[in-house]
Amino acid sequence: MPAPTRTPEVGTEFTPLATDRLELGEGVRLLDDGRIVLVDILTGRLLTLPYDPDGALIELARLGEPLGAVAPLNTGAGFLAAAGTGFAWLAEDGTLTSRKRLPDLEGPPLRRMNDAVCDAQGRFWAGSMAYDADPGAGALHRLDPDGTVVTVLKDLTVPNGPAVSPDGATLYLADSAHGAVYAYRMHQATGALSGRRVFFRLAPGNGSPDGMTVDDEGRLWSAVWGAAEVRCYAPDGQLLLRLGLPTGQPTSVCLTGDRLIVTTARYGLDAPGPLDGAVLSVPCDATAPTASPAASRSDQLIGPLVPRP
Template identity: 60%
Template structure:
């Protein structure tokens, strides 16, 4: 198989009866667990990736929860299951295995009322990249931030409106980032040791009158998968931006994508819809022959060893 082969995707069905306000951030963990968030409700949910078990509420915060990454090493005092590094409210925080906030790690410069964390992901070095946006979608008020393993937080890209992603190529050398409000997905070259971004280049654009590129993932062949919010569709692109596949989804607002090895899982949202349909807000799944590695964990330093 090459990166330009067209993957096969079967018909979608709801994963469970759960319905979310703003589902996002589905991640496959190394132990076969699927986790995701309901952003505005501040909820972290999890269930086995395969099967039909209902989602368990693993955390409920009093601020929006943009995304989580499992901690590599766990949290002191929380044996067994690991804790989480989370982009929540306007900050990076550590949750223990019971879902309680135990540590505030850092906050991007300029964060404050009117802004919130949106999508976030860890890279192979255990650093977390997270976007911020204005609640009202003010143009240019968003940014992409990096929480490094020394505990520092820096803004790596400003002037965004609704950043989604990022997602990384299998070798970690390319980062993809969407600005959903303007319909663009750009690619960047990533410095593996210093996390610098260079060589920004457009990959594809979706006409905002049609829909918006939202959450993304990259499969083991290097193909980029994007949920197209407002269009009821997911798309798969080759690394050069060639559209390989567009698949209808039975929900108006697909928000992000995860590949489990047997299925593609798509989170959706009901927020903003005057008359949500029966599957708006559902977590959908379909048979799929594309695979992707498990989500990268956050560095063990965020568990308290060194910060």
């Protein structure tokens, strides 16, 4: 019988890592060079942490449309982004170098890219959704290293997460509007998904699973929008930890080896509290891989960056 999964040790006092309060912080990632990057989706900004927590977040790029998440490029400089209605390639200084729009997202309802992650093979998995979260208008897309785009899943509403297990055999995806996180078997050579199962589901009124990560022991960490908490699950789906936060709308999580970092949002709040929209941190002994780099080609994809509402 396998040994039970260890419950991680986590502190209780969250502190902000910058003076900013973001509208819709998301997509927090640890890079190989030690930087932490994140996005403010609706303002189209890519940000990194300041050297001093009493300082402001440092802007790396600003796009004229929503920015869902980024992955570092395998060239060692720059980023691949899920942005607007497709993908954008950014130089290290934030300059847009190329882009690829997805024709399926151009018609009504008005849609945008959302959260995204890269797997160890350099494939970029990115969700899309309607601005007003129309049921069934969301999808999951995969940008392969050769530049091919495949719409892998349709009829989603608010795809979030996605996250990959350390062995690359499982892709986790939240559909936040339905309160569920699904686990798929992933063929490592092709990226094909199969065998969908419900990994966990929250009861109505208990919040919505949002951004996720998987640590080195295979435990899944999920921000829970609307519930003021982060949850940690064992690989078999057992709930190990519910960690309360001082803000109601946590959006994504990142593990640095000694800290748990959580982005939050003040979007939709009539009277935001002092920590709504903050990037928060708490001591944590869980470790996780750094963000996998994207290996996708950007040649022959250059086009104008057209602002979107």
